[in-house]
Amino acid sequence: MNRYPIWKYLLMAGALAFGLIYTLPNFFGESPAVQVSSGKATIKLDAATVTRVESIVEKAGLEITGMIYEGGSVRIRLRDTDSQLKAKDALAAALNPVPADPSYIVALNLLSSSPQWLTAMKALPMYLGLDLRGGVHFLLQVDMRQALTKRLDSMTADMRVQLRERNIRHGGIGREGNTIEIRFRDDATRTRALGVLRDSQTDLNFLASGEASNLKLVAQFKPEAIRRVQESALKQNITTLSNRINELGVAEPVIQQQGLERIVVQLPGVQDTAKAKDILGRTATLELRMVCESPDEQAAFASGTVPLGCERFTERDGRPILIRRQVMLTGDSLTDAQAGFDNQTQEPAVHLSLDAKGTRIFRDVTRENVGKRMAILLFEKGRGEVVTAPVIRTEIGGGRVQISGRMTTTEANDVALLLRAGSLAAPMDIIEERTIGPSLGAENIEKGFLSTIWGFIAIVVFMCIYYTLFGVISSIALAINVLLLIALLSLLQATLTLPGIAAIALTLGMAIDANVLINERIREELRNGATPQAAISAGYDRAWATILDSNITTLIAGIALLAFASGAVRGFAVVHCLGILTSMFSAVFFSRGLVNFWYGRQKKLTQLAIG
Amino acid sequence: MEFFRIQKVIPFMRHVLVLNVISIALFVIAVAAIAVRGLNFSIEFTGGTVMEVSYPKAADLERIRGTVTAMGYADAQVQNFGTSRDVMIRLPLKDGSGGASARQSEQVIAQLKAVDASVELKRVEFVGPQVGAELFADGALALLIVILGIMIYLAARFEWKFAVAAIIANLHDVVIIVGFFAIFQWEFSLAVLAAVLAVLGYSVNESVVIFDRIRESFRKMRRASTEETIDYAITSTISRTVMTHGSTQIMVLTILIFGGPTLFYFALALTIGILFGIYSSIFVAAGVTLWLGLKREDLIKPIKKKDEGEVELP
Numbered sequence: 056m057n058r059y060p061i062w063k064y065l066l067m068a069g070a071l072a073f074g075l076i077y078t079l080p081n082f083f084g085e086s087p088a089v090q091v092s093s094g095k096a097t098i099k100l101d102a103a104t105v106t107r108v109e110s111i112v113e114k115a116g117l118e119i120t121g122m123i124y125e126g127g128s129v130r131i132r133l134r135d136t137d138s139q140l141k142a143k144d145a146l147a148a149a150l151n152p153v154p155a156d157p158s159y160i161v162a163l164n165l166l167s168s169s170p171q172w173l174t175a176m177k178a179l180p181m182y183l184g185l186d187l188r189g190g191v192h193f194l195l196q197v198d199m200r201q202a203l204t205k206r207l208d209s210m211t212a213d214m215r216v217q218l219r220e221r222n223i224r225h226g227g228i229g230r231e232g233n234t235i236e237i238r239f240r241d242d243a244t245r246t247r248a249l250g251v252l253r254d255s256q257t258d259l260n261f262l263a264s265g266e267a268s269n270l271k272l273v274a275q276f277k278p279e280a281i282r283r284v285q286e287s288a289l290k291q292n293i294t295t296l297s298n299r300i301n302e303l304g305v306a307e308p309v310i311q312q313q314g315l316e317r318i319v320v321q322l323p324g325v326q327d328t329a330k331a332k333d334i335l336g337r338t339a340t341l342e343l344r345m346v347c348e349s350p351d352e353q354a355a356f357a358s359g360t361v362p363l364g365c366e367r368f369t370e371r372d373g374r375p376i377l378i379r380r381q382v383m384l385t386g387d388s389l390t391d392a393q394a395g396f397d398n399q400t401q402e403p404a405v406h407l408s409l410d411a412k413g414t415r416i417f418r419d420v421t422r423e424n425v426g427k428r429m430a431i432l433l434f435e436k437g438r439g440e441v442v443t444a445p446v447i448r449t450e451i452g453g454g455r456v457q458i459s460g461r462m463t464t465t466e467a468n469d470v471a472l473l474l475r476a477g478s479l480a481a482p483m484d485i486i487e488e489r490t491i492g493p494s495l496g497a498e499n500i501e502k503g504f505l506s507t508i509w510g511f512i513a514i515v516v517f518m519c520i521y522y523t524l525f526g527v528i529s530s531i532a533l534a535i536n537v538l539l540l541i542a543l544l545s546l547l548q549a550t551l552t553l554p555g556i557a558a559i560a561l562t563l564g565m566a567i568d569a570n571v572l573i574n575e576r577i578r579e580e581l582r583n584g585a586t587p588q589a590a591i592s593a594g595y596d597r598a599w600a601t602i603l604d605s606n607i608t609t610l611i612a613g614i615a616l617l618a619f620a621s622g623a624v625r626g627f628a629v630v631h632c633l634g635i636l637t638s639m640f641s642a643v644f645f646s647r648g649l650v651n652f653w654y655g656r657q658k659k660l661t662q663l664a665i666g
Numbered sequence: 667m668e669f670f671r672i673q674k675v676i677p678f679m680r681h682v683l684v685l686n687v688i689s690i691a692l693f694v695i696a697v698a699a700i701a702v703r704g705l706n707f708s709i710e711f712t713g714g715t716v717m718e719v720s721y722p723k724a725a726d727l728e729r730i731r732g733t734v735t736a737m738g739y740a741d742a743q744v745q746n747f748g749t750s751r752d753v754m755i756r757l758p759l760k761d762g763s764g765g766a767s768a769r770q771s772e773q774v775i776a777q778l779k780a781v782d783a784s785v786e787l788k789r790v791e792f793v794g795p796q797v798g799a800e801l802f803a804d805g806a807l808a809l810l811i812v813i814l815g816i817m818i819y820l821a822a823r824f825e826w827k828f829a830v831a832a833i834i835a836n837l838h839d840v841v842i843i844v845g846f847f848a849i850f851q852w853e854f855s856l857a858v859l860a861a862v863l864a865v866l867g868y869s870v871n872e873s874v875v876i877f878d879r880i881r882e883s884f885r886k887m888r889r890a891s892t893e894e895t896i897d898y899a900i901t902s903t904i905s906r907t908v909m910t911h912g913s914t915q916i917m918v919l920t921i922l923i924f925g926g927p928t929l930f931y932f933a934l935a936l937t938i939g940i941l942f943g944i945y946s947s948i949f950v951a952a953g954v955t956l957w958l959g960l961k962r963e964d965l966i967k968p969i970k971k972k973d974e975g976e977v978e979l980p
Contacts, residue, residue: 186928194797328790329772486794488771495718495788502926510920514913521668521909554857557921557929561936564917565868568910572875575906578668601878604823605871611815612867616860619808621801624856631864666668 056592057655059648067648070539070640077542080169080180086120087139088166090306091146091159092128098158099465105129108146115145121166123174132166139163163324164306181545184552185489186623187503189496190323191331194487195292197316202288202481203233203281209390210259211235212411213454214252214274223248235259235274245270258283285315288480293318296335318483328490335483341386343417346428346444347377368432368441376441378430383420388413394467397459403467404459405443414454422450431458489622503556510560511537514567522574524664528653529570532646536566539637544630552626562634565609569642573598578665587660595647602643610635669908675901679893682953689950693838696845703848708855709791711805713798715757715770718789719778724750733781734774748927752788759795805859812863813837816870824877827958832873835951836866839942843935857932865939868914872907872947879903880952884962892960896952904948911944 091108093100105124112119112131121132133139143161150159167180185192207230214235215228225248226238239245249261249272258280265271276284293310296318300308309321325331347356347365355362356377365377391408409417420429430444443458514533518526540559544551577594585593613635616628654660709716719725730753731744739757747754757770771790778785793801813833820829840862847854879899887895918940922933 194794196794196796332769332772484794485792487797488790488792490771490787490790492786492788494720494786498926499928502924502929506917506921506924506929509924510917513916513920517913517916553928554860554932557857557925557932560917560921561864561914564914567913568871571909571913572906575909579902601875604874604878605868607819608816608870608874609864609867611819612812612863615808615811615815616863618811619804620856620860621804622856624860627857627860 057588057651059651059655063644063648064652067645070645071535074535074538074542076173076176077178077545078538080167080173080178080545081541083167083169083173083180085165085180086132086134086168087136088121088130088132088164089139089142089146090128090130090162090164091150092162092301093159100127100129100159104159108150111146111149112142115141117142117145121171123166130164130166132168160301162306177546179545179548181541181551182548183496183500184550184555184623184626185321185323185496186491186553187496187500187551188323189491189493190321191325191328192322192487192489192622193320193331193335193485194313195296195318195320195335195483196486197289197292197318197480198482198484199285199288199316203276203284204230205481206284207233207235207276209410210256210274214256214411216411216414216454217251217255218248221247221251223251233275237272237274238265239270239272240268242270245272248272289316289318291480292483296320300335317486324493328488332485335485341389342382342432342439343384343420344382344430344432345379345420345424346430347379348427352377366439368430368439370441370444376430376444378432378441378444383429384409384413384416388416392471394464394471397457400459402459403462403464404457405462405467405471407456407458409454409456411454414452417454417456418450418452421447425449499553500556503553503560507556507560507563511563514563518567518570521666523666524653525570525574525577525650526666528646528649529567529574529642531649532570532641533563533567535645536634536638536641537563539641540630540634543633543637547633549629549633550626551630552623554623555626555630558627558630558634562631562638566634566638566642568605569598569602569638570646572601573643573646574665577663581663581665587654587663590663591650591654595643595650599643602639606635606639669905675894675898676904678897678900678948679952679956682949682956685949686953686957689838689946692845693841696841696848699845699848700841703851705844705848705854706851707802708853709756709793709798710856711798711802711854713759713793713795715759715793716789716791717755717757717771717774717787718747718752719755719775720752720786720788721782722751722784725753727753729781730755730778733777737774737777739774801856805856808859808863809840809866812866816866820870820874823874824881825960825964827955827960827964828873828877831951831954831958832870832877834954835873835946836870836943838950839869839939839946840866842942843938846938847931847935852931852934855931857929858935861932861935861939865936865943869939869943869947872911872943873951875903875906876900876947876952877955880955880960888962892962893956895962896956900948900952907944907948911940915940 089112091100091104102124105122108129108131109119109122112133117138118134119131120134123130131142133142140163143163146159147161150161167174169178169180211228211230214237218225218228218237223244224240225244226240228235228237230236237248239248245263249263252259252272252274253261256274258277259274260277262273262275263271264273289312293312297308297310300310300320300322305322305325307323309319311319313319320335322331347353347362352362352365356365356367356375361367361377364380366380368376368378370376388409389407390410393406395404395406396402397404424447426447428444428446431442432439433442443462445458511533515530518529518533520526522529537559540562573594576598577590580590580593581587610632613628613632617625617632620628654663719730725746727744727746731742734742734744734755734757741758743754743756745754746752755774757774760770771792775785775787813836816836817829817833820832843862843865844854846852847858852858876899879902880896883890883895883899883902887898890898915937918933918936921929922937925933
């Protein structure tokens with residue numbers, strides 16, 4: 056009766072192998088590495104760059120012990136921290152000739168030292184939370200009211216222009232809180248205006264109100280439009296944040312949406328919170344200016360002087376360009392930028408949408424400057440970069456601007472992204488901050504490890520003395536539990552926090568509960584006169600119902616915690632829930648297998664070593 | 667080896683009345699403490715800033731307090747954290763925009779550096795008021811859902827009298843744990859809440875095990891009274907109860923000793939929970955079922971075929 060079919064033994068062996076393999080990477084530790092990734096949206100890290108990176112490090116006389124190229128970044132593993140620093144300096148010097156304007160981010164990182172075949176199987180070390188590795192965590196709240204009013208303001212201006220273009224006379228248009236109000240003197244005009252506006256402003260609901268000479272149209276966002284505006288505001292802020300954080304040189308930043316109006320930013324290894332906050336809060340601006348093209352100016356430029364009223368910039372291909380100081384238009388007027396194609400030539404292009412004020416200015420500027428070049432500059436950290444400087448072919452009205460010529464599809468996409476991402480869609484507030492120093496992180500790991508290992512040893516000693524052989528089997532099952540739990544955590548790459556480590560310890564303490572239950576039952580059956588084989592069988596079977604009950608109630612608590620907790624305590628809940636599942640497998644199925652293996656074949660069993 | 671070679675059935679239920687009165691008294695004290703003293707909530711719930719700084723030598727708390735007070739934080743708390751070299755500074759929320767509060771820690775550390783350059787910033791935690799309020803609501807909701815979930819499970823699994831008894835027993839534990847935190851003004855953090863929830867799930871087990879045994883004993887012992895049956899059931903599980911709680915407590919004890927200040931109150935809450943868990947599942951849970959008038963018929967359906975035979979009471 057105490058025999059497992061062969062497949063159950065195979066399952067045990069399989070679980071053991073799985074546990075060993077996926078736990079293994081945690082033992083290799085991590086070795087110093089340098090990570091290179093693109094520093095600008097316009098620069099892609101390709102295979103050629105990887106080869107270049109490789110040759111730069113080798114030229115510096117350093118040995119590369121491993122290399123991973125994935126997701127647009129390359130990580131090079133080095134022998135020690137000394138060569139890591141040297142490699143970083145060599146790479147930074149070679150890849151970023153202008154240190155103030157880095158094309159690539161060269162950051163120090165850690166890379167798992169486990170062998171290649173493990174990494175290939177996606178067997179990675181556990182992902183440590185910020186409280187264990189040190190770093191900064193921010194929770195930012197996007198001010199959605201402002202995002203909406205900003206959008207309403209630009210729509211108001213748009214509508215004003217539209218009405219004027221159609222010669223529809225109105226008695227004033229303006230934003231009132233969350234609505235736009237347009238006043239009219241007579242009903243016919245209002246009906247005409249409604250027809251025009253309804254077609255062009257699809258995001259708004261229009262409502263006619265008022266009477267006699269005080270007729271009004273009240274426009275309000277459609278509910279789905281509100282959601283859309285909020286979503287795009289959040290997305291734009293995330294894009295902008297990512298661009299800015301790139302410049303901090305953080306190896307593995309996490310920038311994630313949380314809920315509908317919050318963004319989580321985690322910067323492992325960053326200690327300088329003041330700088331991080333500064334960068335998160337900064338705004339970038341877009342500017343449209345004319346290029347200095349008069350013969351006099353060009354002559355002066357050729358001779359090396361910068362004429363009055365002009366400024367020197369560099370184009371993306373590295374050529375110098377002279378640009379007027381006078382700003383024609385700023386990014387505030389830009390409502391959208393999308394990559395697409397030129398209608399006639401089918402060339403890749405970027406389509407810009409301007410608001411009403413911008414449209415008027417742009418029309419005037421282009422009318423007066425046909426045949427001349429206009430430059431679009433992106434200013435960030437007080438430094439401008441020429442995104443593109445096209446020739447104006449014709450007067451452009453209507454607020455839709457197309458930038459095309461000498462662009463690939465990728466470039467068009469990048470420029471559109473850059474233009475969109477230049478500024479924040481809405482201001483943000485830091486509503487939560489957590490900074491953990493690196494020494495504290497290491498201390499926390501040590502504390503967590505110590506409590507788990509001592510607790511484990513104490514329980515094993517106790518079990519082995521109290522239940523002799525069955526105690527040994529219970530202890531093996533407990534060890535398997537740890538192994539499986541760590542393997543699962545590594546496989547899922549769930550974030551391990553200090554409360555998470557405490558949960559590992561607690562899970563072990565609770566998991567042994569099942570074995571105690573089983574062992575006590577077997578003793579009881581023996582006491583009541585059952586034969587050893589029958590006692591084992593009855594002990595396991597009867598204990599099972601109780602074990603299931605108790606694990607389900609514990610799981611209810613774990614899942615509720617998982618649903619509501621955040622941060623480090625969430626780490627506790629994850630480990631707690633996983634631990635309950637692994638403990639049912641190891642404490643019941645696995646330990647039974649060991650017992651069966653040991654006693655199952657002995658037909659004339661007279662005694663059990665259960666203390 | 668065996669600690670519990672129990673030959674006789676221990677008459678647990680004989681003293682149940684006295685113990686239940688004690689339980690009620692403890693419960694009332696705990697509730698009163700929570701109501702009167704309130705809980706010392708961590709900044710996770712209240713919002714505010716906590717900074718942990720470290721000095722190479724023993725820190726001069728008075729000087730740090732002076733520095734912080736001089737910056738206008740009259741009600742800032744400055745105290746040692748773990749060792750004499752580590753100091754924890756708690757700053758209340760500043761009025762005005764979130765930005766002002768978020769900048770507090772930078773200003774304070776800059777000022778401390780100006781006084782003593784050897785200070786090292788180990789940890790900063792800033793929680794804005796809206797986050798704190800949300801965590802509070804979420805925590806309360808989590809607690810409610812756990813209680814409801816367990817109640818539904820127990821009601822489906824057992825008789826309603828058991829479900830009610832188990833929930834009363836476990837709420838008794840939870841209130842007493844929280845009562846301890848109120849009386850001693852220990853910091854009640856999110857980790858402590860996690861510990862409370864874990865205890866809730868864990869000690870329901872204990873009641874479940876005992877109830878399982880009571881049901882089984884009713885089946886075996888036909889002539890015994892309800893009280894005798896419960897006594898027998900508890901006696902036969904007492905060894906297991908002490909063993910499992912003991913082994914869990916070993917683990918919690920190592921966390922208490924080695925886990926450092928961050929996990930200290932977490933482990934403390936677990937310790938109280940585990941100790942009271944043993945007591946409450948025996949005396950409170952079983953006691954309440956007795957008060958609720960548990961009868962054999964509640965558990966054993968009248969239509970019965972053959973039984974395993976009776977077990978003689980020794």
